[in-house]
Structures are given as structure tokens and as C-alpha cells.
Amino acid sequence: MSSGIEHVLNELRRFDPPAEFVANARVNSRAEYDALYKDSIDDPEAFWAKMAGELDWSRKWDRVLDDSNPPFYKWFEGGKINASYNCLDRHLGTWRKNKAAIIWEGEPGESRTLTYQELHRQVCKCANALKGLGICKGDRVTIYMPMIPELVIAMLACARIGATHSIIFGGFSANALIDRNQDAQAKLVITADGGYRRGAIVDLKGAVDEALPKCPTVEKVLVVERTKKGCAMQAGRDIWWHDAVDSASADCPAEELDAEHPLFILYTSGSTGKPKGILHSTGGYLLGAYLTSKYVFDLRDEDTYWCTADIGWVTGHSYICYGILSNGATSVMYEGAPNHPTPGRFWEIIEKYKVNIFYTAPTAIRAFLKWGDQWPKAHDLSSLRLLGTVGEPINPEAWMWYREAIGGNRCPIVDTWWQTETGSILITTLPGAMAGKPGSAGLPFFGVQPQVVTEEGEPVEGMHSGMLVIRSPWPSMLRTLYGDDDRFKEVYWSKYEKQGWYFTGDGAFRDKDGYFMIIGRIDDVINVSGHRLGTMEIESALVSHPLVAEAAVVGFPHELKGQGICAFVSVPTGVNVGEKDKITLREHVAKEIGALAKPDQIRFTDALPKTRSGKIMRRLLRDIASGIETKGDTTTLEDFSVLAKLREDKEA
Numbered sequence: 336m337s338s339g340i341e342h343v344l345n346e347l348r349r350f351d352p353p354a355e356f357v358a359n360a361r362v363n364s365r366a367e368y369d370a371l372y373k374d375s376i377d378d379p380e381a382f383w384a385k386m387a388g389e390l391d392w393s394r395k396w397d398r399v400l401d402d403s404n405p406p407f408y409k410w411f412e413g414g415k416i417n418a419s420y421n422c423l424d425r426h427l428g429t430w431r432k433n434k435a436a437i438i439w440e441g442e443p444g445e446s447r448t449l450t451y452q453e454l455h456r457q458v459c460k461c462a463n464a465l466k467g468l469g470i471c472k473g474d475r476v477t478i479y480m481p482m483i484p485e486l487v488i489a490m491l492a493c494a495r496i497g498a499t500h501s502i503i504f505g506g507f508s509a510n511a512l513i514d515r516n517q518d519a520q521a522k523l524v525i526t527a528d529g530g531y532r533r534g535a536i537v538d539l540k541g542a543v544d545e546a547l548p549k550c551p552t553v554e555k556v557l558v559v560e561r562t563k564k565g566c567a568m569q570a571g572r573d574i575w576w577h578d579a580v581d582s583a584s585a586d587c588p589a590e591e592l593d594a595e596h597p598l599f600i601l602y603t604s605g606s607t608g609k610p611k612g613i614l615h616s617t618g619g620y621l622l623g624a625y626l627t628s629k630y631v632f633d634l635r636d637e638d639t640y641w642c643t644a645d646i647g648w649v650t651g652h653s654y655i656c657y658g659i660l661s662n663g664a665t666s667v668m669y670e671g672a673p674n675h676p677t678p679g680r681f682w683e684i685i686e687k688y689k690v691n692i693f694y695t696a697p698t699a700i701r702a703f704l705k706w707g708d709q710w711p712k713a714h715d716l717s718s719l720r721l722l723g724t725v726g727e728p729i730n731p732e733a734w735m736w737y738r739e740a741i742g743g744n745r746c747p748i749v750d751t752w753w754q755t756e757t758g759s760i761l762i763t764t765l766p767g768a769m770a771g772k773p774g775s776a777g778l779p780f781f782g783v784q785p786q787v788v789t790e791e792g793e794p795v796e797g798m799h800s801g802m803l804v805i806r807s808p809w810p811s812m813l814r815t816l817y818g819d820d821d822r823f824k825e826v827y828w829s830k831y832e833k834q835g836w837y838f839t840g841d842g843a844f845r846d847k848d849g850y851f852m853i854i855g856r857i858d859d860v861i862n863v864s865g866h867r868l869g870t871m872e873i874e875s876a877l878v879s880h881p882l883v884a885e886a887a888v889v890g891f892p893h894e895l896k897g898q899g900i901c902a903f904v905s906v907p908t909g910v911n912v913g914e915k916d917k918i919t920l921r922e923h924v925a926k927e928i929g930a931l932a933k934p935d936q937i938r939f940t941d942a943l944p945k946t947r948s949g950k951i952m953r954r955l956l957r958d959i960a961s962g963i964e965t966k967g968d969t970t971t972l973e974d975f976s977v978l979a980k981l982r983e984d985k986e987a
């Protein structure tokens with residue numbers, strides 16, 4: 336972890352927000368932030384109660400926080416609320432009724448604008464269609480769709496009737512669908528005949544057809560006709576969206592749900608075993624998404640806001656849908672790739688819709704930087720007033736390019752740290768209140784108590800890094816892992832059980848101004864293009880292939896993706912392997928998990944370096960994959976020759 340710390344120590348640049356931005360900002364000085372933060376920590380229940388009052392509740396809560404059974408915290412017990420109502424209905428009685436809720440751009444170039452009123456109408460019709468398909472409050476619905484408005488309509492329709500949605504990123508494979516459908520015991524899958532990506536059609540329905548024979552709980556499939564390329568429809572199981580939704584009634588009152596009612600499950604990778612079903616609540620989650628959207632993006636009614644994430648990830652859940660719409664703001668949604676048909680596509684969209692706030696990932700910024708200044712320069716980006724990043728640490732070079740080439744040295748950059756588990760942003764630069772520093776996330780959001788600690792739980796002071804923990808509960812925290820309370824306790828709460836702290840799995844460093852700089856994962860999870868992948872999942876995918884005896888997967892620094900995937904593979908005795916087998920194995924992983932999990936490098940080896948007790952020494956493999964000299968202790972290594980051989984067998 337040392338390389339990251341060294342670079343922040345050398346990073347002395349800081350950029351104060353421009354006076355004009357400060358003058359209009361919601362929080363416009365460090366002193367004001369400090370005072371608000373202090374209030375939120377001194378009396379969290381009073382703070383959260385006050386903030387929760389900005390949402391619409393059909394029954395007020397009896398109690399803000401029930402912490403009698405940690406780590407199973409409950410927020411706003413007794414309160415009744417509906418997320419769909421808060422994103423839609425509550426704006427209909429105001430001038431926002433005809434305001435754009437979603438401005439959508441399809442990859443082939445179509446454009447659709449849904450006002451709050453129209454979105455509400457479509458959501459109600461979809462909700463009635465879901466009821467017609469037998470979906471009730473508490474049922475799980477899998478959504479596997481391209482980035483089209485029907486995706487937002489489907490999620491808000493589920494929320495409206497109290498069905499728990501589980502959105503699966505369209506880049507995942509049929510096998511990933513099987514695991515997730517089975518784990519969630521989904522009753523319905525909502526998909527499309529395809530979606531556009533770099534000019535090609537992604538065959539989502541084909542993957543659903545392949546998965547469903549192994550998903551016994553799924554009864555029906557609702558299919559949006561996006562591409563009209565035609566797809567097989569299984570009688571009695573598959574229903575076209577336009578048949579079920581278009582004819583449904585537009586009258587569907589929102590269910591009054593308990594604050595703790597499960598709003599969604601979102602699967603994410605862990606260091607061991609199958610993906611974890613992160614379970615989020617309704618009231619607490621919505622409050623976190625709402626409040627951070629309002630303050631971190633300094634969201635205004637006049638703004639056109641664009642988050643480039645896919646809704647298959649938590650960023651899209653919180654910052655395209657729930658947080659943005661509950662604020663009554665305008666959310667731009669784009670279906671396709673950033674470089675289709677040219678690397679100027681994003682800048683063209685910003686110019687076309689006069690986007691004011693732009694939120695994207697470091698991996699994308701690094702790709703733009705590489706593609707060159709000529710692309711953004713060809714467009715008028717003067718509408719932009721605020722930029723954001725999320726997903727992984729941003730290298731100062733990319734940060735500076737983002738500020739200059741995209742922000743015209745005029746827009747503050749908010750570097751937002753959070754996780755699928757946290758539901759909403761926990762550490763961030765608050766624009767208008769604090770200076771931005773390249774590579775540093777910033778300070779805690781209101782009500783959040785992060786701390787950098789040692790392995791043993793001692794606070795780390797001064798210029799040292801340590802484990803990042805969160806010391807007290809917050810409303811949008813995950814409630815459990817779906818169906819697995821024990822794993823929930825083990826993964827997040829066992830490391831600092833005595834102290835009762837949430838363990839993030841990240842390493843961090845706190846500078847002299849109190850800013851948090853996130854160094855990255857300290858567990859066996861790698862961050863590829865801002866998305867977490869468990870090395871263990873990729874290893875099991877590899878081992879399921881007959882060419883593989885044993886596999887160890889590690890991350891290595893990658894210019895564009897942040898981290899690349901390197902797989903060390905030992906083959907069964909007597910088997911000879913060559914270059915073409917590397918391709919076979921890469922394709923095999925793509926089929927098992929999805930293209931994003933394909934190893935960048937595969938290295939065949941006779942044996943993996945192990946300790947005498949048989950544990951694979953990943954630390955050594957990481958060094959080899961990164962091409963650095965192995966520092967540190969190798970005395971526990973069982974067979975030294977293994978290490979020498981691995982170094983010789985360099986990737987061609």
C-alpha cells in the first residue's frame with residue numbers, strides 16, 4: 336500500500352472553489368460545514384430526524400434509531416414511506432409536474448424526455464402490470480436491462496408495490512443470472528430483446544433463456560422491445576412489455592411501506608464465495624441518497640445532471656434514480672459506450688443537453704485523457720459547473736486533466752467515496768465548502784464517523800495509513816446480506832467486534848487537514864474499472880475448466896482500468912498448454928461471470944507458491960504480476976524454486 340501514500344505526501348496542490356460557486360453553494364464555507372458536521376455527530380438522532388422531515392412519510396416514525404441489537408440497526412421504526420412516491424408523486428402537486436425527470440439518449444442517437452408526470456404515469460401502469468403478473472409486496476424481481484427509461488420505470492414500479500428489485504448489470508453472463516436469481520428466489524425477470532453497446536446488440540433475452548431452466552423460482556419474463564431484432568418468446572412464460580404495460584391502468588396508489596421494508600438487493604463481489612446480496616431498506620436508504628444528492632452535487636432545480644454509471648451498479652441506483660428523482664431534479668441517462676461512434680460522444684451529450692453536473696469514474700477519465708484533448712475541445716462544455724468521480728482512487732494526473740480539459744479550471748471536483756454497502760456517499764469533497772486536492776476524497780459527510788485504525792483498532796495518527804472503519808451507524812447502511820445474517824456479521828462486523836465498528840475493507844490515509852485519501856482494497860478483492868471483483872470468484876470460474884488444476888488471481892496496476900486481472904494457473908500433470916489455451920480460459924471466465932472479469936494476463940505454471948500450511952502466497956504473486964521486486968518475508972515459502980520459475984515465465 337506504500338506507493339499510494341507516497342504520492343499523496345508529495346501532492347501539495349489544492350484548489351479552492353471559485354468565488355462564484357461559493358456564493359451560491361448550499362454549504363459555502365469550511366466553518367459552516369464544521370458546524371453542521373458537529374451537530375450531526377453530537378446529536379445524530381436529532382440531526383437525522385430533522386433531515387428525514389424533508390421526505391414525505393405517510394406515517395411519522397416512532398423512533399429514529401434502534402441500536403438494541405447490533406449490527407442489525409433499524410432506522411425510523413414505525414414510519415411508513417414509499418420510495419416511488421417520494422421520487423414521483425410528491426412533485427406532481429408542484430410546478431415540477433411538467434419538469435423533465437429523465438432525459439434519455441439511446442446509443443443510436445434517439446432522444447426521449449419523460450416529465451415527472453409522464454414518468455409517474457408509466458410507473459403506475461408498470462406497477463399494475465406487475466400485480467397482474469402475480470407480483471406482491473415482498474416478492475423479488477430481477478431486472479436485467481439495457482440503460483433505457485423502462486429500467487427506471489421498472490425499478491420505481493417495484494418500489495411502488497413493495498416488491499424488492501435485484502438489478503443485474505447487463506454485462507454479466509447467464510451463469511451470473513442463475514446464481515443471483517437462485518439466491519434471491521426471484522419470481523419475475525424483467526429484460527429486453529437487447530440493448531446497444533458500441534453499435535452491436537447485447538443479447539439480454541438470450542442470456543435469460545439460457546439461465547432460466549436453472550432458475551425454478553422464476554415464473555414469468557417481461558420483455559421490453561428495444562431493438563426489434565426479434566427474439567424467441569416462450570408461451571405462458573414470456574410477455575411483451577407493450578402488451579402488459581400499455582393496456583394497464585395508470586391508477587396505482589403507492590403502498591405504505593415500513594421504513595425498514597427491503598427496497599432492493601444488489602449483488603457485489605466479496606473476497607470469498609459467491610457474490611453477496613447487499614440488502615437495502617426503504618426509509619434509511621432513501622434518506623441517504625436524497626441528502627447526499629442535494630449537498631454533494633449542490634443540486635438545484637435549474638440543473639441538468641448526468642451520472643454516466645450503469646444502473647446495474649449502486650451508483651446508478653442512488654445517483655441516477657433514487658437520490659436525484661427524490662430531489663425533483665433532471666437526470667440524464669445514456670444507453671451506450673463513451674466512444675461510440677467517436678470518443679467525443681460524452682462531450683457531444685454534454686453540449687446537446689447543456690449538462691451542468693457531470694459524475695463519472697476515474698477509469699473513464701483515464702481513457703478520455705488517452706484519447707486526447709481534441710475530443711472535448713470540439714464541444715462547448717461551458718454549461719458544466721461541477722464534476723464528480725467515484726469508484727476507485729483517482730490518480731492526480733487524471734484529476735488535473737479532468738479539472739482542466741473538462742472543467743475548464745472552473746468547476747470544483749467532488750471525489751466521492753462510498754460502497755454498494757454504504758448506500759450513499761460517506762466521504763467527499765463538499766463543493767463550495769472545501770478545497771479539492773488531487774487524489775483525496777475529502778471529509779466525512781454529515782452524520783458519518785470514519786476513522787483510520789491499526790489492525791488492533793488503535794486510531795492511526797499522523798502520516799500513516801491503516802484500515803478504514805466507520806464508527807457509528809448511518810441510515811443508508813446495508814441491513815444484511817440477503818438470507819445470510821452470519822456472513823453479514825463475519826464480513827463487516829467481526830474484525831472490530833469489540834468496538835462495534837463497520838469494517839470497509841479499504842485502506843486509507845488521513846492528512847494534516849483531516850482529508851481522507853483512499854488507498855484501495857486490502858482484502859482479496861480487485862477494483863477493475865471502478866467495479867469490485869472477488870479474486871475468489873474468478874478463481875472458481877477458472878478451476879471449473881478441465882485445463883486448470885489450481886488458480887490464483889491477483890490484481891496489478893493497469894494504466895486505464897486501475898487494476899488489471901492476472902491469473903496464475905497450474906495445469907493437471909501431463910497436460911500441455913499454449914497461447915491458444917489462454918484465449919480459451921479468458922473466454923471461459925467471460926462465460927461464467929461476464930466480460931469484465933476476463934483476465935488480462937494468464938500465466939501458466941507448474942506450481943503456485945505456498946506456505947508450509949498450504950496457503951497460496953498472494954503477496955508474492957501480486958509482486959510478480961506488478962513486475963516489482965519481492966520485498967518482505969519469504970521465509971514461510973515452502974518451495975523457493977517456484978518463485979524463480981514464475982519470474983522466468985513472463986507474460987509474452
Ligand code: WT7
Pocket residue numbers: 603649650724725726727728729750751752753754755756776839840841853854855856862865866867
Ligand atoms: C469500493 C466500493 C460506490 C460506487 C462505486 C463502487 C472503491 C469507491 C472511491 C473513491 C477511492 C473508491 C473503494 C470501495 N471506491 N469510491 N472515491 N476513491 N476508492 O462501488 O463496487 O461497492 O466498490 O470502491 O475501494 O470500497 P463498489
